Amino acid sequence: MKPINRVEGRAIPFGQKNVDTDVIIPAKWLKTVSREGLGEGAFEAIRAQEGNIFDDPEYAGAKILIAGDNFGCGSSREHAAWALADLGITAVIAPSFSDIFSGNAFKNGLLAIAVPQAAVDRLMEVAKTDPITIDMESMSITTPFQDRFAFEMDPFRHQCLVEGLDEIDLTLAKSDAIERHEKRNDSAQPWLIPAAA
Amino acid sequence: MNQPKTLYEKIWDAHVVDQRDDGTALIYIDRHLVHEVTSPQAFEGLRKAGRKVRRPDLTLAVPDHNLPTTARLDAQGNKIPIADPQSAAQLEALEANAPAFGIKYIGASDINQGIVHVIGPEQGFTLPGTTMVCGDSHTAAHGALGALAFGIGTSEVEHVLATQTLQLTRSKTMEIRVEGDLGPGISPKDLILHIVGVLGTAGGTGHVIEYRGKVFEEMSIEGRLTVSNMSIEAGARAGLIAPDDKTFAYLEGRPMAPKGADWDAAVAYWKTLPTDAGAKFDKSVTIDAADVSPTVTWGTSPEDVVPVNGVVPAPDSFSDPSKQDAARKSLDYMGLEAGQALRDVSVENIFIGSCTNSRIEDLRAAAAILEGRKKADNVKWAIVVPGSGLVKAQAEAEGLDRIFTDAGFEWREPGCSACLGMNPDKVPAGERCASTSNRNFVGRQGPGARTHLMSPAMAAAAAVTGKLTDVRELTR
Numbered sequence: 001m002k003p004i005n006r007v008e009g010r011a012i013p014f015g016q017k018n019v020d021t022d023v024i025i026p027a028k029w030l031k032t033v034s035r036e037g038l039g040e041g042a043f044e045a046i047r048a049q050e051g052n053i054f055d056d057p058e059y060a061g062a063k064i065l066i067a068g069d070n071f072g073c074g075s076s077r078e079h080a081a082w083a084l085a086d087l088g089i090t091a092v093i094a095p096s097f098s099d100i101f102s103g104n105a106f107k108n109g110l111l112a113i114a115v116p117q118a119a120v121d122r123l124m125e126v127a128k129t130d131p132i133t134i135d136m137e138s139m140s141i142t143t144p145f146q147d148r149f150a151f152e153m154d155p156f157r158h159q160c161l162v163e164g165l166d167e168i169d170l171t172l173a174k175s176d177a178i179e180r181h182e183k184r185n186d187s188a189q190p191w192l193i194p195a196a197a
Numbered sequence: 198m199n200q201p202k203t204l205y206e207k208i209w210d211a212h213v214v215d216q217r218d219d220g221t222a223l224i225y226i227d228r229h230l231v232h233e234v235t236s237p238q239a240f241e242g243l244r245k246a247g248r249k250v251r252r253p254d255l256t257l258a259v260p261d262h263n264l265p266t267t268a269r270l271d272a273q274g275n276k277i278p279i280a281d282p283q284s285a286a287q288l289e290a291l292e293a294n295a296p297a298f299g300i301k302y303i304g305a306s307d308i309n310q311g312i313v314h315v316i317g318p319e320q321g322f323t324l325p326g327t328t329m330v331c332g333d334s335h336t337a338a339h340g341a342l343g344a345l346a347f348g349i350g351t352s353e354v355e356h357v358l359a360t361q362t363l364q365l366t367r368s369k370t371m372e373i374r375v376e377g378d379l380g381p382g383i384s385p386k387d388l389i390l391h392i393v394g395v396l397g398t399a400g401g402t403g404h405v406i407e408y409r410g411k412v413f414e415e416m417s418i419e420g421r422l423t424v425s426n427m428s429i430e431a432g433a434r435a436g437l438i439a440p441d442d443k444t445f446a447y448l449e450g451r452p453m454a455p456k457g458a459d460w461d462a463a464v465a466y467w468k469t470l471p472t473d474a475g476a477k478f479d480k481s482v483t484i485d486a487a488d489v490s491p492t493v494t495w496g497t498s499p500e501d502v503v504p505v506n507g508v509v510p511a512p513d514s515f516s517d518p519s520k521q522d523a524a525r526k527s528l529d530y531m532g533l534e535a536g537q538a539l540r541d542v543s544v545e546n547i548f549i550g551s552c553t554n555s556r557i558e559d560l561r562a563a564a565a566i567l568e569g570r571k572k573a574d575n576v577k578w579a580i581v582v583p584g585s586g587l588v589k590a591q592a593e594a595e596g597l598d599r600i601f602t603d604a605g606f607e608w609r610e611p612g613c614s615a616c617l618g619m620n621p622d623k624v625p626a627g628e629r630c631a632s633t634s635n636r637n638f639v640g641r642q643g644p645g646a647r648t649h650l651m652s653p654a655m656a657a658a659a660a661v662t663g664k665l666t667d668v669r670e671l672t673r
Binding site: 017018020022023026027028030031032033034035045068069070073074075076077078081096098099100103104107108154155156167168170171172174175177178180181182185189190191192193194195196 | 212214215217219220221223225227228234235237238241246248251252254255257262263281283284286287290321322324327332333334336348349350351352353355356359360361362364366398399402403429432434452453454455456459460462463466498519520523617618619636638639640641644
């Protein structure tokens with residue numbers, strides 16, 4: 001994964017709450033065996049409407065999406081993160097995210113940044129006309145108007161994102177500990193291995 | 198005396214492989230269910246990196262999501278090809294990936310095939326006290342047996358395949374207690390819809406819910422599976438119900454469950470798991486059983502619930518302006534008006550199935566309403582999709598299939614079917630469906646489809662009258 005230090009650019013002031021992953025990418029797009037090309041199906045129902053914000057030339061090439069509370073609720077489909085990435089989105093800012101979506105976003109180097117509603121409201125306003133900047137080192141979002149909003153992130157995720165670490169490699173480095181756990185199970189709880197059906 | 202612990206904390210502590218200073222932990226995963234939709238990219242990732250599956254023996258693969266629910270074999274016993282090339286390719290990928298990586302695979306025409314969350318418990322693959330994952334958010338269902346079970350994305354599927362672990366942060370704990378007894382004709386589905394309505398779709402975010410108290414103790418395992426299944430609809434990644442004698446009786450003798458001395462040792466361990474007296478939860482919610490009616494959804498979020506004898510709420514009745522806006526959009530999409538009685542709403546489609554409600558008790562409850570009755574003329578499409586081949590066989594042995602087909606229902610092969618609009622079973626745009634599934638999102642059952650969630654008995658009652666109906670009127 002590429003290290004991510006800074007995201008700078010226009011943001012789509014979408015703002016909708018409780019955006020579920022069926023809205024982000026409907027199920028018919030899930031029949032793929034690839035991670036690529038899902039941008040075409042992203043927000044399909046919304047983009048079928050004329051004058052929708054995603055196809056507004058004002059926000060062409062936007063890298064950031066601003067949404068309401070509980071973004072990415074519902075299905076566990078990682079296709080939602082892949083679809084956003086394929087649209088060119090590298091960060092989503094919202095007051096809160098569903099647990100599964102924020103995990104999926106992280107695994108794909110898509111920033112899911114939670115800031116309070118008041119900050120989201122202000123960023124929605126700025127986004128209509130100006131770019132915003134997300135800085136991972138200082139963990140803050142800034143605007144050309146001297147706004148500065150700090151955000152928090154799980155330290156492990158933060159480290160993986162800024163250093164571009166592969167999580168599976170990190171875990172495989174702990175193979176000894178995994179093996180110890182398995183050996184303990186084998187002797188204390190041998191029934192954990194499924195009976196051959 | 199050790200500090201009292203919750204069920205969740207006991208399972209968590211028993212699975213920590215490595216604890217980091219920042220609070221995250223590497224957690225061992227005892228059980229991994231794999232299906233065709235969220236796994237191809239994970240297997241591809243393993244191949245590219247030259248990695249193998251660490252514990253194929255703890256992994257079980259089965260197709261369910263985009264498998265058509267029509268006949269799978271022709272009269273000569275040959276496979277009937279799948280018309281949609283993309284679905285066929287995804288199903289073929291799983292069929293090839295499972296043996297290539299040494300994983301047990303239950304094929305589409307095997308009697309043990311079914312929805313992942315139905316076959317896990319049914320095969321005895323799901324066990325109390327285990328950690329269990331699947332690339333599907335309704336993995337929460339397995340918490341009904343006291344397993345810490347949750348949905349994961351495809352990158353996590355790959356991580357579990359490669360390492361049999363996940364890097365996780367500890368969740369907060371929430372207990373939900375139901376005071377009093379559920380009234381006659383009130384099902385576990387009504388209860389969980391009511392609970393989701395009380396919590397809201399984000400009410401459980403960051404939490405694992407433990408359902409506690411007499412109502413859940415008295416509930417059957419299948420009812421518990423329905424409840425825990427929809428924990429995710431309240432934003433909770435997992436639900437839990439303490440394992441008890443009912444759980445042990447349900448599991449004993451299942452094909453993949455422990456046998457002999459192993460069984461006895463397992464039960465002895467499982468009995469230590471229930472939450473200790475005095476253990477603290479981060480949040481406690483109490484539900485009054487008397488408030489739970491036969492429940493349906495009116496909108497496009499599972500929190501949009503109302504008693505079937507109620508009316509469609511006015512968007513202005515919500516205090517949150519964004520909820521008002523969402524309600525307006527929902528009513529427009531659903532073709533409903535504020536103040537309209539739900540009982541006046543006619544339905545053209547009936548779907549009885551999904552990982553929430555496709556087990557034998559669900560089919561019995563629906564058949565009890567349909568016996569000797571027929572679907573209304575305005576109901577154009579009514580299907581029953583058993584959760585597994587074993588459920589289907591059991592239902593046929595009890596003659597339930599005949600009750601359904603005599604009432605005008607189609608009797609299908611097991612799969613996810615019309616729950617999610619990615620196989621041929623879809624609800625046409627602009628039409629309504631009385632559905633026993635778990636999500637009423639915009640477009641969930643097909644583009645433009647209007648979903649009303651409810652229990653199997655309520656869906657059967659809607660089939661008979663052709664409109665949303667209080668099932669209790671048909672049982673008196």
